Amino acid sequence: MKALVLAGGRGTRLRPLTHTSAKQLVPVANKPVLYYGLEAIRDAGITCVGIITGDTGAEVREAVGDGSKFGLDVTYIPQEAPLGLAHCVLIAQEFLAGDPFVMYLGDNFLLGGISDLVDAFCHGGYDAQVLLTRVTEPQFYGVAELGPTGEIIGLQEKPVHPRSDMAIVGVYSFSPAIHEAVRAIAPSARGELEITDAIQWLIGNGYSVHSHMVSGYWKDTGRLQDLLECNRMILETIAPDNRGTVDGLSEITGRVVIEPGAVVENSVLRGPIVVGADAKIQSSYVGPFTSIGPRCVVQDAEVEYSIVLDDSSVHGVSRLAHSLIGRNVEVSRAEGAPNTYGLMVGDHSRIQVRA
Template sequence: MVSRMKALVLSGGAGTRLRPITHTSAKQLVPVANKPVLFYGLESLADAGITDVGMIVGDTAAEIEDAVGDGSKFGLRVTYIPQEQPLGLAHAVRVARDWLGDDDFVMYLGDNFVVGGIRGLVEEFRRRRPDAQILLTRVADPRSFGVAELDPSGRVIGLEEKPDDPKSDLALVGVYLFTPAVHEAVRAVTPSWRGELEITHAIQHLIDTHADVRCTVIQGYWKDTGNVVDMLEVNRTVLEGVERRIDGDVDDRSETIGRVVVEEGARIVHSRIVGPAVIGAGTVVRDSYVGPFTSVAENCRITDSELEFSIVLRDSSIDGVGRIESSLIGRHVEVTPAPGVPSAHRFVLGDHSKVQIHS
């Protein structure tokens, strides 16, 4: 008999590394290729055959609920579980204890992005059913992550959270699979130096009590979209897979090259769009260039400007500012040229000074 699986999706957290965008928006809803990061995760859960999702929400609960609804548009049933303070991943499991019951579950961090989804991982877990299964990937600087130590046979023997002196370059990806055995482990842990109940400590407790903890080292693409650099990189990766589609209006003086998506209601006027790029519904691009790996959301205005390798959120305008690249521009933003200021030098020069000025 196949065990039932639920999913616990973490959608709280302050998103401090994506400020100022996340001062006014949930980090899980920042769009990649004009679709919120969270939605990719929900789609991958549905693809893996999971239908019951518990969504851990915090201060941005209303925004998350408005975006996700009851989950039916993803083929899911979503239950919202409030977490009053973001006190760690193990704390989230404690908070969700009643909803999880005695079912196996996937814990998925809502701002993580795994190319190719998790269907294979879920199938492997269902087949072998260890007490816990973690995903690992090799990273250049493990000090920012939970880090796993493996023995020569590839068995997990230790985990550390953000260590100063990592024992390996294997970082934990934000997807975990558990049987109900994890509940005793999360009850056993105490707050870390960060004041949080760490899931790494709970998994270490499982290891220390000789539970069956297994790992899968993924070779594919994974990103924690918690900062602007990673956000732009994920945007690039997703755009590489888009298919050309022109549903909006492109005038005779404009040129679209390669994998370009122009959504219905968008207008391209006397402009050049080089893909992969997505132009959202209702957006107008006029007398401008939009280059590769750029997502412009709905109802934006791009005029007399150049834009490349960037994300522009909805209802923003960029007018006459020359070239912008490698940028994340929020909602309802106006970018315009600064007023001209006469060039002048102002000095307080001591005796016997010598000044050279390059004008």
């Protein structure tokens, strides 16, 4: 069995960050979201992986390489424009070579892995299997309508009146029958080949399409609040590990990971927190559910429930919360009195806030 990982797309909901960075490489607990998916694929026993890339293909290639650090053999498949998920299957046909495969959206965050999905597909004899989860607002998702034994009898894309609360997660298993389906469908109103249309074609032509429920935790990381929530979930699982330098004036409580080369001076760290390699925390408070990236500097500041990416600095800010700070960003003090800030800042920016 093979895997097809989708790492293209423009990440419009995370702009301006994604103007200069692939959305799949935004880190959660200091590890890119894409890495969690690749590790889940490997843990399911799949080693041959094709990665669909778009405008940020060079960055994805640099981050993943040939896949050997994950125990994978990776082939890159460029997509010249984001023409739909079914179009990804269409252009990957030569790589897939008639084998069954898992299709995994690279910006999905799925705790619990996909081994159960792969096992159920291999033993079920299905032509397609779609990972689903219950949601409270199905009108914002692709939705599956199920039959009495878990078979999928219909799909809706962001319906005004959903026929179920079963949202399509973004992980699928397919037999080679999907290739006929993607060739048979026409582009949607938005000019894309929709995977939901291809799956509906399979259903309409008598192929076996089954559901599989998420066994762990799932989030689409396309929005700021979802990234912060995924960061929180991963940090809840970490074990304390100090491989940096902490002076005697600092207070460390809870699950705190301090990576090699990091320095903590005269500061309070209340976990769960990850402090990246060669970062510096000086005369500051870093609160729960915060990831500080490598080589960052936090000085005379307070930060909590936030993600700060590599090589950024936060100076003299009284309270920074619920924020995603890009790479090479400087956040510094300005005049004024507000105490809490919520920032979403693109790479290579400079921000002054009232403190």
